Amino acid sequence: MKDNLLGECTKLRNATSSLKKKVAALRTNLEDIDLSIEDFNLRLDKLVASTDIYRAKIEREKGREVRQLQHELKQVRATMVEQSKEPSVSKETLRIASTMTIFESILQHICQSAQDFRLSSYSFLFPAVFERVVRCEVEDYFLDELPVSAMEVIRRGKKYVAWLREDCATHVTDPDAWEVYNGDICDWWRNDALPLLYGCRDEQWDVDLPMSYHEMMLWQNEPAERPLLLSGVFDAYEIYRKHKEDVYASSGVRDFDLRVFTNSGV
Secondary structure (H helix, E strand, O other): OHHHHHHHHHHHHHHHHHHHHHHHHHHHHHHHHHHHHHHHHHHHHHHHHHHHHHHHHHHHHHHHHHHHHHHHHHHHHHHHHHHHHOOOOOHHHHHHHHHHHHHHHHHHHHHOOOHHHHHHHHHHHHHHHHHHHHHOOOHHHOOOOOOOOHHHHHHHHHHHHHHHHHHOOOOOOOHHHHHHHHHHHHHHHHHHHHHHHHOOOOOHHHHOOOOOHHHHHHHHHOHHHHHHHOHHHHHHHHHHHHHHHHHOOOOOHHHHHHHHHOOOOO
């Protein structure tokens, strides 16, 4: 009986020891599992962080490209709007504007307070030059840049005006004075000023007749009649009015005007 009891106790102790070993092993396995879970969580956090970084980088780069394209699209649209508002200007239009700007600058410096001389000059320049320029019939009539002889033409023109003021008792726009002096003024342009500006003389100027006194008075005093009276010249001045600023610098007139205005010797 006693031996049986001792045997059972020994078995029980052995079973308890085995159970403790199994519990210890289970605890070790649980600790390993915990470490594995922690390692997995760390790896997962790193993966999530890397993913967020990569996503932010892609969004930043693609966002920059999208914004750049949006900016370029905005510029293209703005350019198209401006182009639709301002139709392109032809080369011929700019050449007409340049020629008219040059002549108006020269006349402005010559005439100043002698507007009767300007009107008399117009009577020849309108048919002999301006109408030919606006019709674009003769290439040589265009003046894309101010001729170097412009200063000399102004000097001679001022000298002519000074003589006119001494010789003529009234203004050239007086009907009687017009009959006396207008032909000579037209000859001055025909034989002196225009050959200087163009570098040669056109034989057509010998057969060109100036506008009459009454036509020039109508041009001066009745602006509404200009499109009917001289449609070609009117068109030339419309082009000049619209595009003067476009050619003011490129034609050399801007620098020339500044130089003449500051040169008391001209």
